[in-house]
Amino acid sequence: MDARDFITTGMSAERTLVVPVERTVGHFVSGMPFVYATPMMILEMEMASGDAIRSALQPxxxxxxxxxxIRHLAAALVGATVRTTAKVVAVERRVIRFEVEAFEGPRKLGEGRHARGLVNVEMFNKRLGA
Known part of the structure; x- marks a missing residue:
């Protein structure tokens, strides 16, 4: 399967999250501040990227x-509303590349690039012996 047949540049999605304590650095690491954790921001960026193309994928x-x-540019506190965006910027045979950003209001919290690989679930599971 060739992603270029059904994924196009410009496809995009947006997610919104109100930062809970469970997504902060302080929740994971004792003594650290209770601010939005970098891995949690990256998770939202990955999820937005998947959202941008999910409807175009074949069963x-x-x-x-x-x-x-990813660059984490600014902190966000518990209760902050974070908006994460993802836009397809390049499509290869099995790889889709995204530009991703996260904002609290107009303030940019993070930015960068993310890539996702196209996988046939049945073949993947067979290869892993699942």
Missing amino acids: GWVTVGTEVD
Whole structure:
């Protein structure tokens, strides 16, 4: 399957999250501040990227994260509303590349690039022996 046949540049999605305590650095690491954790921001960026293309995927196919290149630019407190965006910027045979950003209001919290690989679930599970 070739992603270029059904994924196009410009496809996009947006997610909104009110930061809970469970998504903060302080929740995971004792003594750290209770601010939005970088891995949790990356999770939202990956989820938005998947959302951007999910409806175009053929039955039995999914995408999995393969690359992240993210800069966390500013902190967000518990209760902050974070908006995460993802836009397809390049499509290869089995790889879809995204530009991702996160904001609290107009303030940019993070930015970068993310890639997802196209995977046939049945073949993937067979290969893993699942």
